[in-house]
Amino acid sequence: xxxxxxxxxxxxxxxxxxxxxxxxxxxxxxxxxxxxxxxxxxxxxxxxxxxxxxxxxxxxxxxxxxxxxxxxxxxxxxxxxxxxxxxxxxxxxxxxxxxxxxxxxxxxxxxxxxxxxxxxxxxxxxxxxxxxxxxxxxxxxxxxxxxxxxxxxxxxxxxxxxxxxxxxxxxxxxxxxxxxxxxxxxxxxxxxxxxxxxxxxxxxxxxxxxxxxxxxxxxxxxxxxxxxxxxxxxxxxxxxxxxxxxxxxxxxxxxxxxxxxxxxxxxxxxxxxxxxxxxxxxxxxxxxxxxxxxxxxxxxxxxxxxxxxxxxxxxxxxxxxxxxxxxxxxxxxxxxxxxxxxxxxxxxxxxxxxxxxxxxxxxxxxxxxxxxxxxxxxxxxxxxxxxxxxxxxxxxxxxxxxxxxxxxxxxxxxxxxxxxxxxxxxxxxxxxxxxxxxxxxxxxxxxxxxxxxxxxxxxxxxxxxxxxxxxxxxxxxxxxxxxxxxxxxxxxxxxxxxxxxxxxxxxxxxxxxxxxxxxxxxxxxxxxxxxxxxxxxxxxxxxxxxxxxxxxxxxxxxxxxxxxxxxxxxxxxxxxxxxxxxxxxxxxxxxxxxxxxxxxxxxxxxxxxxxxxxxxxxxxxxxxxxxxxxxxxxxxxxxxxxxxxxxxxxxxxxxxxxxxxxxxxxxxxxxxxxxxxxxxxxxxxxxxxxxxxxxxxxxxxxxxxxxxxxxxxxxxxxxxxxxxxxxxxxxxxxxxxxx
Amino acid sequence: xxxxxxxxxxxxxxxxxxxxxxxxxxxxxxxxxxxxxxxxxxxxxxxxxxxxxxxxxxxxxxxxxxxxxxxxxxxxxxxxxxxxxxxxxxxxxxxxxxxxxxxxxxxxxxxxxxxxxxxxxxxxxxxxxxxxxxxxxxxxxxxxxxxxxxxxxxxxxxxxxxxxxxxxxxxxxxxxxxxxxxxxxxxxxxxxxxxxxxxxxxxxxxxxxxxxxxxxxxxxxxxxxxxxxxxxxxxxxx
Numbered sequence: 001x002x003x004x005x006x007x008x009x010x011x012x013x014x015x016x017x018x019x020x021x022x023x024x025x026x027x028x029x030x031x032x033x034x035x036x037x038x039x040x041x042x043x044x045x046x047x048x049x050x051x052x053x054x055x056x057x058x059x060x061x062x063x064x065x066x067x068x069x070x071x072x073x074x075x076x077x078x079x080x081x082x083x084x085x086x087x088x089x090x091x092x093x094x095x096x097x098x099x100x101x102x103x104x105x106x107x108x109x110x111x112x113x114x115x116x117x118x119x120x121x122x123x124x125x126x127x128x129x130x131x132x133x134x135x136x137x138x139x140x141x142x143x144x145x146x147x148x149x150x151x152x153x154x155x156x157x158x159x160x161x162x163x164x165x166x167x168x169x170x171x172x173x174x175x176x177x178x179x180x181x182x183x184x185x186x187x188x189x190x191x192x193x194x195x196x197x198x199x200x201x202x203x204x205x206x207x208x209x210x211x212x213x214x215x216x217x218x219x220x221x222x223x224x225x226x227x228x229x230x231x232x233x234x235x236x237x238x239x240x241x242x243x244x245x246x247x248x249x250x251x252x253x254x255x256x257x258x259x260x261x262x263x264x265x266x267x268x269x270x271x272x273x274x275x276x277x278x279x280x281x282x283x284x285x286x287x288x289x290x291x292x293x294x295x296x297x298x299x300x301x302x303x304x305x306x307x308x309x310x311x312x313x314x315x316x317x318x319x320x321x322x323x324x325x326x327x328x329x330x331x332x333x334x335x336x337x338x339x340x341x342x343x344x345x346x347x348x349x350x351x352x353x354x355x356x357x358x359x360x361x362x363x364x365x366x367x368x369x370x371x372x373x374x375x376x377x378x379x380x381x382x383x384x385x386x387x388x389x390x391x392x393x394x395x396x397x398x399x400x401x402x403x404x405x406x407x408x409x410x411x412x413x414x415x416x417x418x419x420x421x422x423x424x425x426x427x428x429x430x431x432x433x434x435x436x437x438x439x440x441x442x443x444x445x446x447x448x449x450x451x452x453x454x455x456x457x458x459x460x461x462x463x464x465x466x467x468x469x470x471x472x473x474x475x476x477x478x479x480x481x482x483x484x485x486x487x488x489x490x491x492x493x494x495x496x497x498x499x500x501x502x503x504x505x506x507x508x509x510x511x512x513x514x515x516x517x518x519x520x521x522x523x524x525x526x527x528x529x530x531x532x533x534x535x536x537x538x539x540x541x542x543x544x545x546x547x548x549x550x551x552x553x554x555x556x557x558x559x560x561x562x563x564x565x566x567x568x569x570x571x572x573x574x575x576x577x578x579x580x581x582x583x584x585x586x587x588x589x590x591x592x593x594x595x596x597x598x599x600x601x602x603x604x605x606x607x608x609x610x611x612x613x614x615x616x617x618x619x620x621x622x623x624x625x626x627x628x629x630x631x632x633x634x635x636x637x638x639x640x641x642x643x644x645x646x647x648x649x650x651x652x653x654x655x656x657x658x659x660x661x662x663x664x665x666x667x668x669x670x671x672x673x674x675x676x677x678x679x680x681x682x683x684x685x686x687x688x689x690x691x692x693x694x695x696x697x698x699x700x701x702x703x704x705x706x707x708x709x710x711x712x713x714x715x716x717x718x719x720x721x722x723x724x725x726x727x728x729x730x731x732x733x734x735x736x737x738x739x
Numbered sequence: 740x741x742x743x744x745x746x747x748x749x750x751x752x753x754x755x756x757x758x759x760x761x762x763x764x765x766x767x768x769x770x771x772x773x774x775x776x777x778x779x780x781x782x783x784x785x786x787x788x789x790x791x792x793x794x795x796x797x798x799x800x801x802x803x804x805x806x807x808x809x810x811x812x813x814x815x816x817x818x819x820x821x822x823x824x825x826x827x828x829x830x831x832x833x834x835x836x837x838x839x840x841x842x843x844x845x846x847x848x849x850x851x852x853x854x855x856x857x858x859x860x861x862x863x864x865x866x867x868x869x870x871x872x873x874x875x876x877x878x879x880x881x882x883x884x885x886x887x888x889x890x891x892x893x894x895x896x897x898x899x900x901x902x903x904x905x906x907x908x909x910x911x912x913x914x915x916x917x918x919x920x921x922x923x924x925x926x927x928x929x930x931x932x933x934x935x936x937x938x939x940x941x942x943x944x945x946x947x948x949x950x951x952x953x954x955x956x957x958x959x960x961x962x963x964x965x966x967x968x969x970x971x972x973x974x975x976x977x
Contacts, residue, residue: 162761650784
């Protein structure tokens with residue numbers, strides 16, 4: 001019998017065993033169940049990714065059990081000695097492992113028979129085969145394979161079923177527990193079962209996340225192989241202990257070769273992980289928060305790197321190769337030197353960008369990379385000779401790296417279908433003073449199917465040649481940076497609130513945008529809020545930009561307000577039991593996010609940790625006012641007031657609210673967690689109800705909204721505290737408070 | 740060898756077995772994590788010692804209890820155990836008495852396993868919240884665990900005699916129902932989900948007639964199955 005025949009025999013034997021069939025059936029049943037009961041923000045998440053992640057846990061447990069039972073059987077039945085006499089024990093274990101992996105593949109194929117048509121039927125137009133393959137083959141199948149390799153490895157090392165079972169249970173559990181270890185910010189490479197896949201977009205490529213998953217799987221494969229080969233080399237030989245067996249096994253050259261290959265490769269894979277950089281942790285001292293996601297950075301102590309130099313002109317030529325995920329470009333700067341001496345020019349780029357060449361007044365110069373700063377900022381320095389004026393050309397190229405210090409999420413990058421370059425990622429920025437009349441313009445070359453969006457400035461389409469389009473950009477005078485987004489966007493233009501509004505949404509979302517009548521709702525909402533509270537702070541125009549779901553939320557900057565794709569889903573995909581408007585979807589969320597333009601962006605209501613005041617309460621109230629105006633009293637009552645009252649009842653009847661004395665019996669951490677669990681109700685439901693009390697106290701909605709308008713106009717660009725709110729409305733806290 | 744000695748021997752075999760100890764450790768570790776992660780906060784903003792919170796605690800532990808019970812039952816149908824039956828049949832002790840002793844030993848080992856997390860929870864209530872009124876909570880816990888446990892042990896003994904693999908299939912079925920929290924109709928509510936669901940709406944121990952009938956059905960079927968499995972001789976030994 002040759003090796004292939006022996007292997008096929010092993011697979012056949014395994015597939016004919018009752019326990020194997022039962023465990024395959026259980027894994028498949030689990031996958032079906034998880035597919036039918038998925039959760040998430042997008043259709044891809046709910047019907048594909050979440051199912052695969054949960055099934056990976058279930059499958060990892062079951063396949064660990066199956067592997068351990070298979071490996072333990074010879075020992076249990078006392079047949080291990082017989083096997084040694086008729087076959088090579090190492091080859092036997094290799095065949096057995098490969099047979100188990102074949103069973104894992106067969107199980108995944110079997111599950112695909114259900115998961116593929118189910119995924120296609122449920123996600124409809126949003127189905128992406130790449131997402132399906134990632135979910136069931138990259139996440140699920142890989143988890144099964146790693147479970148087989150690790151279980152086999154640990155069993156061969158320990159030769160004890162129960163110890164191996166405990167180790168495997170611990171490892172599976174650890175992968176789950178990592179999700180709650182925010183403070184440790186564990187590397188995404190350690191999530192060996194479920195990975196960190198989350199919020200997959202229905203509308204654009206998920207390449208950034210898939211790249212992360214590929215690297216995660218590569219690292220886990222090397223680690224699992226290392227454990228397995230270590231196990232193989234520890235396989236007990238007849239009459240030998242562990243050291244003797246190890247020496248005997250290592251006489252086969254391929255075992256030590258594999259061992260010394262896979263262990264260093266695991267380390268290399270960890271050390272040279274290509275998605276994240278070594279950014280310094282951010283200093284949050286200049287950040288104020290609404291308490292629920294709206295965060296604003298105030299510019300305190302923002303010092304210029306070299307105040308002697310002044311930028312007077314910046315011209316760029318940028319080429320983005322979306323297929324290769326890379327960019328290259330050249331930027332020409334004109335600088336004036338105030339004291340005429342030699343200077344060090346501080347340059348900032350994204351950590352993934354390399355400065356290839358520098359020309360200073362047409363002479364070769366040199367850029368030296370310094371320490372990495374915050375938020376993926378690579379600091380470079382260029383020595384400038386003594387001169388009054390400089391013309392500097394910087395040639396650069398590379399790919400985007402991301403900051404790993406907060407959450408390990410790949411935000412920036414270049415993919416075939418979506419590009420997001422931060423301000424320091426698109427072109428090198430000079431950390432010097434910028435002249436008030438500094439001109440900033442250039443060209444961007446991009447795949448013709450992609451449309452760029454710049455966070456500041458204006459742009460127009462140039463010529464298209466060989467599938468690439470040139471875009472001509474003119475920045476705001478006196479500035480030197482802009483973020484760049486690019487995707488297959490569709491643009492809807494309309495006027496609202498005295499502004500030219502451009503709604504840029506992903507082409508795939510056209511139907512949903514039409515069905516939810518988004519244009520009219522956005523227009524009416526902006527008009528209403530402008531009329532009620534006052535104009536926004538933007539100059540002439542506002543771009544509302546749709547972002548992929550993985551961004552989770554949105555942001556505002558320049559003339560742009562961006563929100564993730566879940567805000568534009570007709571009904572949202574989250575079940576209705578969610579407390580928070582932020583975690584839902586549909587028209588209510590869309591208006592809620594627009595209202596944040598007034599409360600949270602143009603002004604900054606901040607949480608004080610004592611009262612229920614935050615940007616969320618006033619935003620919820622504003623959303624309610626608009627809904628009452630647009631859809632009528634009944635809709636507002638059902639969607640807002642009734643829900644708030646229900647939450648208030650829950651809050652009032654909550655055990656720890658009725659019996660605060662019990663909180664004193666708990667540790668500070670538990671106490672803080674319990675109080676924190678009420679935060680959502682306090683900010684999203686109780687504060688809006690307090691505002692309804694304020695309406696009553698001031699004699700109606702109109703009077704109250706007028707006071708809010710005064711508050712808004714007097715605090716543009718400033719923080720708003722609870723006391724500011726009370727002073728502006730002339731209300732006493734006791735009059736409106738419910739607690 | 741008298742019955743007491745046999746019982747002691749059987750219970751020692753069960754409680755010192757690897758499966759029992761491993762599952763007991765898992766149950767205890769999980770119960771501790773539930774106490775720290777769920778019970779202390781109270782379910783749906785109720786008290787940590789509310790019926791809903793304690794019901795959820797029992798409901799969450801029930802899959803582990805039932806797996807433990809079925810694993811103990813499955814032990815009785817191992818090839819080695821079945822082989823030993825031939826020898827036991829030659830002793831002076833009637834075989835159905837021996838079966839009853841074995842079943843009692845399983846029951847005792849199971850009761851020890853379920854009582855430890857209960858005790859841990861009550862100690863937790865008493866130390867952290869000075870709460871000591873355990874009567875209703877205990878009644879509720881028993882209602883969730885005991886009738887399905889008797890049902891499962893009876894059915895598994897009955898099925899296991901015919902085919903030992905049937906016990907594992909039953910185990911898989913229970914796992915799927917429990918782990919995926921499949922809500923069953925009240926009269927066959929094995930995992931107690933109907934009770935917990937009712938509690939989350941009513942906040943007091945309002946037992947629906949369907950649930951009470953279901954518990955009676957589970958108890959009756961379980962008891963009958965146990966009696967039949969104990970009394971009916973194996974074909975092999977008949």
